[in-house]
Amino acid sequence: MSFELAAEVAARGFAVSLALEPGEPLAVLGPTGAGKSTLLSVAARLLRPDAGRAVLDGRTLFDLPGGAWLAPHRRGTALLAQEPLLFPHLSVLENVAFGPRSAGADRHSARDTARRWLAEVEALELAGRRPAELSGGQAQRVAVARALAADPRLLLLDEPMSALDVDAAPMLRRLLKRVLADRCAIIITHDVLDALLLADRAVVLEAGRIIEEGPVRRVLERPRSRFAAGLAGLNLLTGTITGDGILAADGPGAITVTGTADPGAEPGLAGIAVFRPAEVSVFREAVHGSPRNTFAVTVTDLEPHAGHIRIHAGSLYADITAAAAAELEVAPGAGLYFSVKAAAVGIFPA
Numbered sequence: 001m002s003f004e005l006a007a008e009v010a011a012r013g014f015a016v017s018l019a020l021e022p023g024e025p026l027a028v029l030g031p032t033g034a035g036k037s038t039l040l041s042v043a044a045r046l047l048r049p050d051a052g053r054a055v056l057d058g059r060t061l062f063d064l065p066g067g068a069w070l071a072p073h074r075r076g077t078a079l080l081a082q083e084p085l086l087f088p089h090l091s092v093l094e095n096v097a098f099g100p101r102s103a104g105a106d107r108h109s110a111r112d113t114a115r116r117w118l119a120e121v122e123a124l125e126l127a128g129r130r131p132a133e134l135s136g137g138q139a140q141r142v143a144v145a146r147a148l149a150a151d152p153r154l155l156l157l158d159e160p161m162s163a164l165d166v167d168a169a170p171m172l173r174r175l176l177k178r179v180l181a182d183r184c185a186i187i188i189t190h191d192v193l194d195a196l197l198l199a200d201r202a203v204v205l206e207a208g209r210i211i212e213e214g215p216v217r218r219v220l221e222r223p224r225s226r227f228a229a230g231l232a233g234l235n236l237l238t239g240t241i242t243g244d245g246i247l248a249a250d251g252p253g254a255i256t257v258t259g260t261a262d263p264g265a266e267p268g269l270a271g272i273a274v275f276r277p278a279e280v281s282v283f284r285e286a287v288h289g290s291p292r293n294t295f296a297v298t299v300t301d302l303e304p305h306a307g308h309i310r311i312h313a314g315s316l317y318a319d320i321t322a323a324a325a326a327e328l329e330v331a332p333g334a335g336l337y338f339s340v341k342a343a344a345v346g347i348f349p350a
């Protein structure tokens with residue numbers, strides 16, 4: 001009982017392979033244009049790859065070029081797109097009953113199933129309406145009920161919370177958590193909270209390739225890509241591991257960053273240093289003393305961030321209070337020193 005996918009779409013520079021077990025939802029993270037929607041479209045068989053193979057619970061969905069290609073409406077897979085895509089001419093109840101009906105259920109039991117799932121998404125009172133009479137959030141709830149009523153073995157979710165009103169999101173997270181426990185699921189999300197709450201593993205896509213994968217917590221605590229570090233709200237520098245840090249090549253010049261090394265951080269290996277922007281102290285003059293890392297930086301941008309001021313300096317960030325920012329007279333173009341204690345820096349192999 002599992003899902004395996006390998007697919008290449010040459011026109012999009014896309015080449016990905018992955019495997020899932022039921023009850024181990026996979027979060028797909030990545031910047032815009034990375035290939036996240038392409039991955040779901042291929043898995044849902046809405047897009048035919050040039051080459052590749054997909055097998056769900058031992059059944060081949062496609063084997064290209066030349067082999068099987070099972071039409072998307074064949075049972076087993078449900079895609080919950082960002083747009084609810086309900087049938088406009090059917091009532092809400094008939095929309096949700098459509099999956100069970102297509103799977104062979106009689107009219108009466110298909111409607112019973114539909115009512116049960118509408119109740120689950122707290123939308124039973126909408127059963128008699130047409131999609132045109134629903135708000136965006138209501139339509140999305142109905143779309144969730146419709147996807148689940150089909151009892152898919154593989155559930156494909158494209159930012160499931162994005163169209164929902166804030167009040168409905170916790171309800172849907174609880175529901176998804178429960179229904180994902182015994183199926184295969186792929187969830188595109190830009191939301192760290194959803195990745196943490198709903199998924200066990202994560203892959204990070206960039207330019208049509210998987211550049212990073214692992215348990216969600218590890219990907220966020222020990223990111224290997226700038227994208228994952230950004231999601232996790234961490235500064236990230238890459239370089240070569242030295243005795244107690246890395247010799248960073250991509251920061252503000254070739255500098256040594258000292259920190260606390262994870263097991264396996266052997267000198268000479270490619271390594272990564274991460275630290276939280278809130279751990280960065282900002283000075284006008286270079287500071288020395290206690291085991292600290294000090295970087296000379298030039299401010300590139302300023303933005304309000306969670307009650308603080310976030311100072312951007314190239315690819316590095318520091319979060320300081322508004323009072324401190326005023327005192328430092330921070331402005332784009334200003335030369336400053338970022339300082340972070342070695343104890344606040346994590347060092348690990350890339």
Ligand SMILES: Nc1ncnc2c1ncn2[C@@H]1O[C@H](COP(=O)(O)OP(=O)(O)OP(=O)(O)O)[C@@H](O)[C@H]1O
Nearest residue numbers: 011012013030031032033034035036037038039205
């Ligand atoms: N219909 C299409 N025809 C040709 N190329 C496409 C098509 N849709 C997407 N692409 C290209 O394929 C690549 C991957 O796009 P995709 O939509 O899968 O990215 P994404 O990660 O889902 O992005 P976003 O977060 O913006 O939705 C991009 O280079 C994009 O320009």
